[in-house]
Amino acid sequence: MSYAFTFDLTKLSQLIFKDIAKISEKDRLNEKLANMARNLVDKFNVDKHTGLPINDSITIIEDLISVNMKNSLQKDQFLQTKKRALFLPHCCRKYMDSRCRATFDTATSSYTCNHCSSDCLVHQSTVLSAQRNYDIYVLPGASCVRKIFQKHHYEGIVGVACTDELKLASTILEHHKIPAQGIPLIKNGCSETRFNIETLDQTLSCNEKNSSDQRLIIAKPSHLPQDVPI
Numbered sequence: 001m002s003y004a005f006t007f008d009l010t011k012l013s014q015l016i017f018k019d020i021a022k023i024s025e026k027d028r029l030n031e032k033l034a035n036m037a038r039n040l041v042d043k044f045n046v047d048k049h050t051g052l053p054i055n056d057s058i059t060i061i062e063d064l065i066s067v068n069m070k071n072s073l074q075k076d077q078f079l080q081t082k083k084r085a086l087f088l089p090h091c092c093r094k095y096m097d098s099r100c101r102a103t104f105d106t107a108t109s110s111y112t113c114n115h116c117s118s119d120c121l122v123h124q125s126t127v128l129s130a131q132r133n134y135d136i137y138v139l140p141g142a143s144c145v146r147k148i149f150q151k152h153h154y155e156g157i158v159g160v161a162c163t164d165e166l167k168l169a170s171t172i173l174e175h176h177k178i179p180a181q182g183i184p185l186i187k188n189g190c191s192e193t194r195f196n197i198e199t200l201d202q203t204l205s206c207n208e209k210n211s212s213d214q215r216l217i218i219a220k221p222s223h224l225p226q227d228v229p230i
């Protein structure tokens with residue numbers, strides 16, 4: 001960051017630099033993160049609502065804070081990008097069996113939704129991503145993104161996944177120097193996973209002018225089937 005002012009910190013006590021160094025140590029940051037997570041678990045009774053042990057509840061909240069911190073750090077860079085893609089986990093399809101009419105593309109290891117159900121998160125996300133000019137990939141795992149990057153050059157990525165998969169994806173994206181915004185699942189597992197579609201909508205449209213107005217009208221793009229309501 002460049003400053004629009006000059007400054008001189010030489011008259012400050014040297015202790016402040018020691019404190020900054022202390023705060024910046026990885027362990028101290030981890031300790032602070034753990035304290036913040038513990039406070040949130042207490043405040044919102046996370047363990048009681050989820051039925052999870054307190055330590056697992058704290059781990060989940062720590063991971064969610066980490067995802068948000070990473071998003072904040074990469075947001076400015078992400079907003080500069082033009083060619084973008086959205087990655088979704090295949091476990092958030094409404095059906096995981098033959099009732100799902102999605103087709104699988106072996107070249108990119110991803111599903112293409114064929115819009116059998118208006119209440120399927122993949123269908124809804126496909127509509128939103130088409131409106132916002134994102135390519136969409138519905139993937140069995142984060143490692144599949146390598147295949148996509150061999151075929152396409154994306155400048156920015158929005159990814160939905162459990163926090164473990166987000167961490168793996170983030171390592172791959174950092175290797176390719178692609179800024180990203182992660183959206184963690186709010187219900188994980190092997191099927192019927194969930195994420196917040198409002199959060200996805202806001203993330204996809206975060207650098208559009210009047211994006212809040214646009215969010216109110218979700219019109220179906222003309223190339224999508226007209227017999228499936230959104």
Ligand code: SF4
Nearest residue numbers: 100101102113116120
């Ligand atoms: S709406 Fe699409 S992804 Fe969802 S179950 Fe139907 S075909 Fe599969």
